Amino acid sequence: MTRSAAFVVCLGLLWAAGAGSLSARADVAGDWNMAYTTRGGVKMASTLTLKMEGEKLTGTISSPRGTIALDEVSVTGDAIAFAIIRVGFGDKIRIDYTGTVKRDTMTLTMKAGAREPIQITAKRAGP
Amino acid sequence: MRRIEMRSTLLAAVGCVVMLLSAAPAAQRETVRFVGKTKYLNNAKAVVVHTIDDSTKLVVDIADAMDKYDIKGTFFISTELDPPVEERFYNQLQVWLLWPRMKKAVENGHEVGSHAVTHPCSRPQSDQSSDTYKAFCAANYNDNELITSRDEILKHTGQPYVWTWAYPCGHCANLELIQKRIAAAGYIVARNYPGEAQGLHVRPDLQTWASNPYDAPYTQVVQRAGGRRGATAPPIVVADLDAKFDEVYGKGGIYHFMSHPQSLDFGPEGFYEKHLAHIGRRPDVWYVPMGPVYAFKTIVDATEVKAVGDGGSRPRFSVSSSLDRKIYGGSLTLEFAAPVAMSVFANGKKLEGPRRILTDRWNEEYVRREGDRVFVTVRPNTTLEFR
Numbered sequence: 001m002t003r004s005a006a007f008v009v010c011l012g013l014l015w016a017a018g019a020g021s022l023s024a025r026a027d028v029a030g031d032w033n034m035a036y037t038t039r040g041g042v043k044m045a046s047t048l049t050l051k052m053e054g055e056k057l058t059g060t061i062s063s064p065r066g067t068i069a070l071d072e073v074s075v076t077g078d079a080i081a082f083a084i085i086r087v088g089f090g091d092k093i094r095i096d097y098t099g100t101v102k103r104d105t106m107t108l109t110m111k112a113g114a115r116e117p118i119q120i121t122a123k124r125a126g127p
Numbered sequence: 128m129r130r131i132e133m134r135s136t137l138l139a140a141v142g143c144v145v146m147l148l149s150a151a152p153a154a155q156r157e158t159v160r161f162v163g164k165t166k167y168l169n170n171a172k173a174v175v176v177h178t179i180d181d182s183t184k185l186v187v188d189i190a191d192a193m194d195k196y197d198i199k200g201t202f203f204i205s206t207e208l209d210p211p212v213e214e215r216f217y218n219q220l221q222v223w224l225l226w227p228r229m230k231k232a233v234e235n236g237h238e239v240g241s242h243a244v245t246h247p248c249s250r251p252q253s254d255q256s257s258d259t260y261k262a263f264c265a266a267n268y269n270d271n272e273l274i275t276s277r278d279e280i281l282k283h284t285g286q287p288y289v290w291t292w293a294y295p296c297g298h299c300a301n302l303e304l305i306q307k308r309i310a311a312a313g314y315i316v317a318r319n320y321p322g323e324a325q326g327l328h329v330r331p332d333l334q335t336w337a338s339n340p341y342d343a344p345y346t347q348v349v350q351r352a353g354g355r356r357g358a359t360a361p362p363i364v365v366a367d368l369d370a371k372f373d374e375v376y377g378k379g380g381i382y383h384f385m386s387h388p389q390s391l392d393f394g395p396e397g398f399y400e401k402h403l404a405h406i407g408r409r410p411d412v413w414y415v416p417m418g419p420v421y422a423f424k425t426i427v428d429a430t431e432v433k434a435v436g437d438g439g440s441r442p443r444f445s446v447s448s449s450l451d452r453k454i455y456g457g458s459l460t461l462e463f464a465a466p467v468a469m470s471v472f473a474n475g476k477k478l479e480g481p482r483r484i485l486t487d488r489w490n491e492e493y494v495r496r497e498g499d500r501v502f503v504t505v506r507p508n509t510t511l512e513f514r
Contacts, residue, residue, distance in 0.1 A: 038208060046213060068213040089219045
């Protein structure tokens, strides 16, 4: 192998490693303490629990007010998205969460139908 | 001789005129007699009250249907603006969609009552005499649920007062401690919902005012049995619903029916609108929300009517009460025997006839004659004068 060929191989390896790290999803499994303030100025708190079940990511949001399973959870790199679809009382409402994960902090935007979005911060729960 | 006769005739005529002029005021005074306060406003034969629970987006549809048939009612609204997504009543807590329609409803003679902020509802449905149940009630009937909801309604609707409460899921209505808290928050009446926890779909069959206004039942439920609980619903027989109204109407009672919008079918062929069509638009019925009809009873009980002065040619009556006008701002109807056609003035302002064919307001003032009887509908703390 010539020096130039070795250089190209090395570059390729480095690129592959980098690309791999870029596509690797953040490790989000575990409990996250979510906090936000409603449009009415009420401070709310709930727990986001994410689990890896094989290759599939699942989760729930819970608080003393109840527990609801997440739908359509996805993590790509440091981007996270999930939705919750509530059906009942003659209505079907989709609530979308999108955001990013940086170490132990998740920043989310919650959007329910035509309503103004609400910003949510989630901190990874301690051991 | 002829001259003497003429003079006598003239004197007699003058005497008659003098007698007539002096006698007329006394005779007129005697013709106006206070008979009493009528049982219902505008001397209606019967009353229709409709109450509607929850804050689903379908509340708009039910309000439209009620207006279509001129039925007045009380919308019990839960006021939480942003319920958490994990809340099991999330889809029910849609008040942000409802406020504009509720404001319009209040302007049109309806009422908005409180169904708490978060619609607290115990789960599992525990024994209502258990300590767990009592602890749930004590914890959830707090200032936020009772007072914040009240203040939100005042802020968004322009309603002068919030008279009514409805117990979410019918819970806690039987506890005196909770009834006292509701009274302390200013509500004058609280509607229960017996048997909802057990899905009983009961018919309490109340046909008048409740003896305990803080545990007030109603006549019957008009909705699919099972409702949101998803139980298999038996078919609804509209004739049975109508027959219950006919019974109450025949007795001259208060027909109070309640519904959840999510348990109805809308449109003229659905059971709900068929029932509204049967009970609506009757000129001898008073259509009124729940709070005002309970306030009305207090107004009637607390109002004194007295003849004042010697009346002269203008009989006068004072109509007075010491009630708080903000809460008890409604009218009552006074019946007078007054065979002579006279006008009636309230605090110097001439009362006109009713502006509407239907009796579907609770705070207007007007006068109406039936034969030798005059029905004067006024707010207390006024002086009536017959001219």
